[in-house]
Amino acid sequence: MLMRSALRTWSFPRTDRVPGLGFASQGLHMPPCEFQPQPYQSLPYEYMQKVHHAHSGYLRGKLYRRPLLLHQGHMQWLWDMDGRRYLDLFSGIVTISVGHCHPKVVAAATRQAHKLWHTTNLYMVPSFYEYIEKLAATLPEPLKVIFLVNSGSEANDLALFLAREHTGNFDILTLGGAYHGGSSQSMGLTSLSTWKHNLPTSFGIHATMCPDVFRGPWGGAHCRDSPVQTLRTCSCSPGSCHAKNMYVQCFRDVLDSSVGKKVAGFICEPIQGVNGAVQYPKGFLKEVFDMVHDRSGLCIADEVQTGFGRLGSHFWGFQSHDVMPDIVTMAKGIGNGFPLAAVVTTREIADSLGRAKHFNTFGGNPMACTVGSAVLDVIHEEGTQERSAELGLRMMQALAKFREEFRVVGDVRGKGLMIGLDLVKDKESRTPLPTEEVTEIMQDIMEAGVLLGSGGNHNTILRIKPPMCLSEQDVDFAVAVLHQALTRHAARH
Known part of the structure; x- marks a missing residue:
């Protein structure tokens, strides 16, 4: 039985500045969002970890070093327990089609x-x-x-x-x-x-x-x-x-x-x-x-x-x-x-x-x-199919340039808002990039305020499948974040 003492309230300020990767000093900001999330008032993070280990039959996702505790969603945006805002490019594994908690x-x-x-x-x-x-x-x-x-x-x-x-x-x-x-x-x-x-x-x-x-x-x-x-x-x-x-x-x-x-x-x-x-x-x-x-x-x-x-x-x-x-x-x-x-x-x-x-x-x-x-x-x-065609083309054409700039980007593919970036160790052999390096890249992307998935038999393909309510600003921001994460990976390796 959950005790009232296990509950915790966070009151957080609204912020559009991107955390991580040093983006704040570069002046990169998320696209604006007028929605104001509620303060987090539920179980503490550590308490949920204990409940998970004691009672959950599912393996906790290992997309990131420290699993995210997501608190609220609105259209293409998600907020964690500390009030950080994320651009969702994974849609709960391609499930949120028209937007989180769409008002209609x-x-x-x-x-x-x-x-x-x-x-x-x-x-x-x-x-x-x-x-x-x-x-x-x-x-x-x-x-x-x-x-x-x-x-x-x-x-x-x-x-x-x-x-x-x-x-x-x-x-x-x-x-x-x-x-x-x-x-x-x-x-x-x-x-x-x-x-x-x-x-x-x-x-x-x-x-x-x-x-x-x-x-x-x-x-x-x-x-x-x-x-x-x-x-x-x-x-x-x-x-x-x-x-x-x-x-x-x-x-x-x-x-x-x-x-x-x-x-x-x-x-x-x-x-x-x-x-x-x-x-x-x-x-x-x-x-x-x-x-x-x-x-x-x-x-x-x-x-x-x-x-x-x-x-x-x-x-x-x-x-x-x-x-x-x-x-x-x-x-x-x-x-x-x-x-x-x-x-x-x-x-x-x-x-x-x-x-x-x-x-x-x-x-x-x-x-x-x-x-x-x-x-x-x-x-x-709301014309989400047409939006998918237009914004998918915009994103893929921008991402396609990464193949020339980054040695690890082997392929960019997809149609509409269903896109994959195939990360490789070697472009000639198309050998998949080591999993630990993919994990580093995804961690940097998350810390910069963007969520996406991975796939393929080796989990080395970045999967971009957002809610179909993105804006052009969202696309450009996501491309910039991916570019910076790949730049940081190149500097490390």
Whole structure:
């Protein structure tokens, strides 16, 4: 039982000056923010550490030497217990889509909280039908039938089950470098050793080569759908891509050698998220989808990180590849931090579950539906997709210059506000930068007032995936902070 004496109150002054890295003496200031956070009044830091060690089943994150105690959020900003303000470029792992505590989302949730929190989807509740109609309108025909669930892992579990139930086949293909969840089934779809436990997970999963045009054996200067290409040389004639052809052949080899004549399906992210914004050669997914369909399989697009306009050019990532999946999964940004996820498919595939009962206790929860509906409204009303396109281009073009200036920046990639900086020890071999050096860089960036993530199999890729409410000033400030952190790293090493 928590004792009142364990509570602590901090009263702190507002400050926009950047701590750390000596930026204050250089006159660099954060962009202005009119929001005034409340004083911190909760458990002391040391007390929470003791509770964590005694009772928490989760490993505390090791992004920084001393874990952050975050206190409050507003739009793209977060505050810690001492009142320091941070520009959030990680969005709670790509989850805060329209901004922390967005006023319109908060207002909608508050209204619903006073009406009805939960019943069951065995009853009819207006917010459920209002939401699924609104969500269905964002997807092309025939993707119009929706199952609401609670997380991305759960959504991918259901998609896997749907593919096998509908086709009557068992084998599922996935890509190396993929992340599709941490449940026992979705872990089988995941191909990053960081997230794999040494236990049997889901049988019948076959990982194919990751078509990474920077780290893979093939890649060139025109491969990917991004404003920034790799620095690898390319002799392909217009309209052709040697790298794409080779990665397609690798996929075909797995189909010809490792599975039966029919498969249940193939799952992929339009851009790999946890692996560090890895993009495939243009045209790769289109050819792979055709091969899977030829084997009677279904194609599943995992839009957990790429959906809801984050890529800028399209509302859904699969649209940028000119493909039509049979099933789409989504989570994270769908609820702006509220536990909500969905599986969208065709009526024919959805009806496959009619062979037995399928039920989800919290799927279609009135609170979740209300929040999801408000998020969609904000995305459309505030033009967050267009903002992602414009600001993502601004940031990537600025970051691309780092490759010439810093020996450790091997690649800059992404689309919209989904960006990765691949840090290397050697640009020729593309050897990942030692983890301890990446940790130093991230520590300096945090101390300067910017939060971002890391990814890839070695956690050496800086992941930039902010709330889609940034300003041009925020982008320029973030680029300046990264530049200074990399400059400081160069001086140390």
